[in-house]
Amino acid sequence: MSLKPFKSIGIGVAYSPNLKANIFEAARLCVFFGSKLFLIHVGEKSEDKIAMLKVILKSFEKDNLEYEVVFKTGKPVDVILSTTEEKKIDLLILGAVQRERFLKYYVGSIARKITRQAKCSVLLLIKPSVERLPCEHIVVNGLKDPKTEQTIKVAFYVAKKLKSEKITIVEEIKQDQISVKVDDDKSLRRANIIKERIRLRENSRINEIISHIPDAYTKNKTIKLQPIFGKKGYSIGHYAQISRADLLVMNAPIKMTFWDRLFPHDIEHILTELPTDVLILQ
Structure with a gap:
């Protein structure tokens, strides 16, 4: 049994209201699993962005968290998938979206495409939190x-x-x-x-x-x-x-084909309406 299935964890960082909560969740998991964290940003590199991420991650200095920020331009799906392969990421963390007016979560179109195509394990979070739950x-x-x-x-x-x-x-x-x-x-x-x-x-x-x-x-x-x-x-x-x-x-499904999307595969039922946080293992 591999005592360390997740040597590296990746997360896409978009400057949204959930940014801090998402990073805290990913960083905490890296501390628990002894993993290196890769923060993937779709866009140009800037000192302001790096400074902001440093401020958020300051809480994890005491845990000796090892991390790397990756800046890459292009389409979000392509950038995140190519970075997970280039950096040999074992676990990719993606956020789910809450349906308006309903306490139900589903995988947005970008996250869904990444989940279907990722060659690494994927963790779908429905309610990221700064405080650990x-x-x-x-x-x-x-x-x-x-x-x-x-x-x-x-x-x-x-x-x-x-x-x-x-x-x-x-x-x-x-x-x-x-x-x-x-x-x-x-x-x-x-x-x-x-x-x-x-x-x-x-x-x-x-x-x-x-x-x-x-x-x-x-x-x-x-x-x-x-x-x-x-x-x-x-x-x-x-x-x-x-x-x-x-x-x-x-x-993870063995292979996702056009027919799996047309006639829902077992994992597609989960992606349509997430019951809780979901870890899909490759």
Whole structure:
């Protein structure tokens, strides 16, 4: 298990009302993970901009935060994506946008394009804060996929570093796995037996993954396994919302194609309406 999945963290810095909160969130994560921070600004370099960033980051001098400011002109999506590759950034932080008059968040067009195309992991923040808000409950996908074991391991790493007490691993199971039409008590019992067998099988698979994680990461954690029958992406997003999770950790899709956008991929359900902060792992 890689003890340091995020050696470098990048964030786009635009001079907006959320600038200080975004930088504080990114800098705090760099301190927790022992990462170098890259501040990416789309535009010309200027001493005034550098001075402003220095003032904001002064609070982190005591933590020996290592950072670099990157200035680059061009289209925001191209600049951020090319910089993440050039600087070998492991985790890119992006802010989400609140819908007007509703307490719901979604990924704006620029952030959505970056999320779909980024070759590194992406953290989507819905409410960046200057003051640290504790991350107490992490929900992570447990779907059967080659990437899932590493995703669960990184979720435990993040939980340890952020001092999160609870991790819920959600196994999303397609409804069509229960190939029984329920129209009487007998068929209902049969469907319930099939559901229970699937639940036991999935829990066994997840427990096997957890058994490979060092005790230092699982110790003193409340670990819950939660099978859910429903639509991938939508089900886990809904669960993260109703369980008041502070962070949702997901696998990145293997490939995003035109058809994935036309017929929503599981991650697209999450991007449409963010239930909480979302970490998408490559």
